[in-house]
Amino acid sequence: MLYEISEKAIQMENQGKRIIKFNLGDPNLPTAPEIIEAAYEAMKQGKTRYSSAAGEEKLREELGKIHNVSVDNVVITNGSKWAIFSLMFLLLKKGENVVVPSPHWTSYELVARRLGAEIRFLKRDLDSDWRIDVSKLENLIDKDTRLVILNSPNNPTSKVIDEKSFGEIVQIANERGAIVLSDEIYCDISFVKAKSILDFSTENILVNGFSKNFAMTGWRIGYVVVEEELAEKMIKLNQITTTCVPAFIQYGALKGLELRERIAAEIRERFRLRANLACNILSKTKMKFSRPDAPFYLFPKVDGLDSERFALNLLDSGVAIAPGTAFGDYREHFRIALSVPEKDIEEGLGKIYEALP
Amino acid sequence: MLYEISEKAIQMENQGKRIIKFNLGDPNLPTAPEIIEAAYEAMKQGKTRYSSAAGEEKLREELGKIHNVSVDNVVITNGSKWAIFSLMFLLLKKGENVVVPSPHWTSYELVARRLGAEIRFLKRDLDSDWRIDVSKLENLIDKDTRLVILNSPNNPTSKVIDEKSFGEIVQIANERGAIVLSDEIYCDISFVKAKSILDFSTENILVNGFSKNFAMTGWRIGYVVVEEELAEKMIKLNQITTTCVPAFIQYGALKGLELRERIAAEIRERFRLRANLACNILSKTKMKFSRPDAPFYLFPKVDGLDSERFALNLLDSGVAIAPGTAFGDYREHFRIALSVPEKDIEEGLGKIYEALP
Numbered sequence: 001m002l003y004e005i006s007e008k009a010i011q012m013e014n015q016g017k018r019i020i021k022f023n024l025g026d027p028n029l030p031t032a033p034e035i036i037e038a039a040y041e042a043m044k045q046g047k048t049r050y051s052s053a054a055g056e057e058k059l060r061e062e063l064g065k066i067h068n069v070s071v072d073n074v075v076i077t078n079g080s081k082w083a084i085f086s087l088m089f090l091l092l093k094k095g096e097n098v099v100v101p102s103p104h105w106t107s108y109e110l111v112a113r114r115l116g117a118e119i120r121f122l123k124r125d126l127d128s129d130w131r132i133d134v135s136k137l138e139n140l141i142d143k144d145t146r147l148v149i150l151n152s153p154n155n156p157t158s159k160v161i162d163e164k165s166f167g168e169i170v171q172i173a174n175e176r177g178a179i180v181l182s183d184e185i186y187c188d189i190s191f192v193k194a195k196s197i198l199d200f201s202t203e204n205i206l207v208n209g210f211s212k213n214f215a216m217t218g219w220r221i222g223y224v225v226v227e228e229e230l231a232e233k234m235i236k237l238n239q240i241t242t243t244c245v246p247a248f249i250q251y252g253a254l255k256g257l258e259l260r261e262r263i264a265a266e267i268r269e270r271f272r273l274r275a276n277l278a279c280n281i282l283s284k285t286k287m288k289f290s291r292p293d294a295p296f297y298l299f300p301k302v303d304g305l306d307s308e309r310f311a312l313n314l315l316d317s318g319v320a321i322a323p324g325t326a327f328g329d330y331r332e333h334f335r336i337a338l339s340v341p342e343k344d345i346e347e348g349l350g351k352i353y354e355a356l357p
Numbered sequence: 358m359l360y361e362i363s364e365k366a367i368q369m370e371n372q373g374k375r376i377i378k379f380n381l382g383d384p385n386l387p388t389a390p391e392i393i394e395a396a397y398e399a400m401k402q403g404k405t406r407y408s409s410a411a412g413e414e415k416l417r418e419e420l421g422k423i424h425n426v427s428v429d430n431v432v433i434t435n436g437s438k439w440a441i442f443s444l445m446f447l448l449l450k451k452g453e454n455v456v457v458p459s460p461h462w463t464s465y466e467l468v469a470r471r472l473g474a475e476i477r478f479l480k481r482d483l484d485s486d487w488r489i490d491v492s493k494l495e496n497l498i499d500k501d502t503r504l505v506i507l508n509s510p511n512n513p514t515s516k517v518i519d520e521k522s523f524g525e526i527v528q529i530a531n532e533r534g535a536i537v538l539s540d541e542i543y544c545d546i547s548f549v550k551a552k553s554i555l556d557f558s559t560e561n562i563l564v565n566g567f568s569k570n571f572a573m574t575g576w577r578i579g580y581v582v583v584e585e586e587l588a589e590k591m592i593k594l595n596q597i598t599t600t601c602v603p604a605f606i607q608y609g610a611l612k613g614l615e616l617r618e619r620i621a622a623e624i625r626e627r628f629r630l631r632a633n634l635a636c637n638i639l640s641k642t643k644m645k646f647s648r649p650d651a652p653f654y655l656f657p658k659v660d661g662l663d664s665e666r667f668a669l670n671l672l673d674s675g676v677a678i679a680p681g682t683a684f685g686d687y688r689e690h691f692r693i694a695l696s697v698p699e700k701d702i703e704e705g706l707g708k709i710y711e712a713l714p
Contacts, residue, residue: 003596024407031405040397048388049575050381078435078577078599085598110597218406219603220435239360240467241442242435242599246576246606 002106002326005311009320020348022336023320025155025296029215029270032256032263039252047247053238054231055223056250062257063223067198067206073225075234076250078242080185080209080222085111086237087181087205087224088147092117096146099178101132102328103299105155109328120145121328126301129290130159134168141176148173152194153186156299156327156335158275158292160194170200180204185222188213188260189267190294191275203227212295213264214256221245221253271295274338274345281349286356298336299324302356307334310355317351359463359683362668366677377705379693380677382512382653386572386627389613389620396609404604410595411588412580413607419614420580424555424563430582432591433607435599437542437566437579442468443594444538444562444581445504449474453503456530458489459685460656462512462540466685477502478685483658486647487516491525498533505530509551510543513656513684513692515632515649517551527557537561542579545570545617546624547651548632560584569652570621571613578602578610628652631695631702638706643713655693656681659713664691667712674708 002023009019054060055076064071077083088111092098097118100108104121112119120140124130141148148169152161161169173180182197185208197204202225209222224234238244256263275292282289282300289300307323311334314321324333336352338345359380366376411417412433421428434440445468449455454475457465461478469476477497481487498505505526509518518526530537539554542565554561559582566579581591595601613620632649639646639657646657664680668691671678681690693709695702 026407030403031400033401036397036400036405039400040393043388043393043396044390046387047575048393048573050383051575081597082599107597114594114597216405218404218408218601218605220600237471240438240464240471242439243577244575246603248575249603 001308002322005315005320005322008315012315018318019315020319020340020344020351022340022348023322024339025212025337026217026339027212027215027267027296028339028341029267031215031219032259034259035214035216035252035256038255039248042248042251047251051244051247053244054235055245056247056254059250059254062254066257067225069202069225072228073231075224075226075231076245077222077224077234078245079211079220080183080207081107082242083207083222083224084108084181084183086234087207088112088115088117090230090233090237091146091179093146096144098147098149099137099140099145100149101137103154103156103324103330103333104149104328105151105183106326108149123329126288126290130154130157132161132165132169134165134172137169138172141173141178143177145176145178147181148178149181149183150197151183153190153294155186156297156322157290158186158294158297158299159290160190160192160293163195166195167200170197170204174201174203181207183207185209185212186294188264189271191268191272192293194294198225210253210256213260213267214253215263215267216253216256219249219252221249267295271338274342277342278336278338278345278349281346285353296337296339298338299333300336301333303332305332305357307331310334310357314352314355317355319348319351321352358665359679362672362677362679365672369672375675376672377676377697377701377708379697379705380679381696382569382694383574383696384569384572384624384653385696385698386624388572388576389616391616392571392573392609392613395612396605399605399608404608408601408604410601411592412602413604413611416607416611419611423614424582426559426582429585430588432581432583432588433602434579434581434591434595435602436568436577437540437564438464439599440564440579440581441465441538441540443591444564445469445472445474447587447590447594448503448536450503453501455504455506456494456497456502456535457506458494460511460513460681460687460690461506461685462508463683465506480686483645483647487511487514489518489522489526491522491529494526495529498530498535500534502533502535504538505535506538506540507554508540510547510651512543513654513679514647515543515651515654515656516647517547517549517650520552523552524557527554527561531558531560538564540564542566542569543651545621546628548625548629549650551651555582567610567613570617570624571610572620572624573610573613576606576609578606624652628695631699634699635693635695635702635706638703642710653694653696655695656690657693658690660689662689662714664688667691667714671709671712674712676705676708678709
């Protein structure tokens, strides 16, 4: 349904119709020119040939310094999505399961299904401000649970997991023999301090990338911090699948790391403004919501709403949103990505409000 | 063993030792500046955001025109290797098998093994000039054979499959319910005219890419021509794995297509010279070989040789080659990729000859 809306919005745009696209988690910001220039220089210097399936040594070293781990713990991946797919592909055996607090990013579910793994969701709700009930999560974990996937800040709620809960989840999962895969793709641009899995343990999995925090969504570069043995397996899988992330892209990312504080601050401030604007508008309506802790999303609720039908109809008003059902059992919710200019946010939210049943 | 040699060669280089690298199928040519400029322009124009999992419409259209198929039959992939992995991932069910004429590119075997599929090799030999015995191939195909993988021109022999055999194989495979996956990555730069699967049928699979024929190995862009239903499945798999090939890379490739005849001719002529040079040298030795029909490889044989031990020892003489065992049951063979300058070819082949037992 998420991809259906997305494809339909593109079709309508191709027909000349204007669509305010709240449906994609793709910040409408250009990649910093310094990053583009660094990639271009690398191309001209001949960084256009096969490179390491582990990633460029310099980029791995720099990421190792940032996370205080060895270069051997870092693997560069073709986007964080490829990291997640390959980890699930490598780690999940038949009959094993994955536990995920919901609402959740669509891809976790699609990948698990594609690999024939069982996926167990812990339902969270707006009324408890999307908090994880750790004892309920514990009940979902059994001897066949291989992975617990955390995503803080979360897509679609933009809420972070508090330190106490995070620590308890890691401890419980590890005690029961499960590994925590922590998808921290929104961490560096969070409005509030978000904890990293590495604050608790180095024996689990950190997944991160350059898409959201460097406005590099289309460059397809992510990375993991994992134990060496698992790193070796990922590198071997890269060798027979994607081979490597183009080296010149990695040199672009390396330049990004130099500028990371400036770029992250820019994105953070831009989206803080947008979040404040959107919250001010929404607070005057019957939509219920929780203030986001991070870019880019709001996940409001309207009692009794069928968000799938609503999202489809809303396209006729020139607004694209993602129905809540794309993120779990959340039919009364929908996701608004604030990835459009401020004036479009005002106009788009107005149209949503008018169209509400 | 292939990767072991490769890693060891890189280590030795990092220690300051000079290595003549005959081990990698990576032409030592820069990507054409026009391609680099086109990619740079696309970056600056903001082609840095998520794009279609099918590939950029313009690039698919252009490839559709070249192959005389609809845009819906073309899917852009993160390298031809990703195309092959994803096709095998999508098509092979448990208990099914793949038939591959050997010697063969290492990855077919590694992917099949990783996916738990059975792989059956048809042994070819130098004495019959690497020809495929079609009746023997037929005997390998049974009701569980899902794919027959052809690779013409072939890595590591650089020989093309003759038209008659190619046609017979397609007919037999299809009659027995198997699909032919034709990996034509060296086709456009072949010294002799190489047939394409599309000359025989549009109901099989063409895999191609930009690595070898545009000197774009490190850009990681390939494509397939497949039936629409399979194209849809590949696009869905891209959505949950690699997302897309960076759009700016696709605009580089699109520029490449404009220049394809010039670039292919340049590569072809350069490697024809190298092949002639190498054949002249080898013909004065006890090494047996067949003249290549295409870039980049020679696959000579030395009676009684243990090519794995030979390849490892040869590193000490400053030459890296790929042992024949990386391509099947060919211990007496080794692969020489002519991806080094002409003077290094002379020097390197001299060192190989001196080191022979």
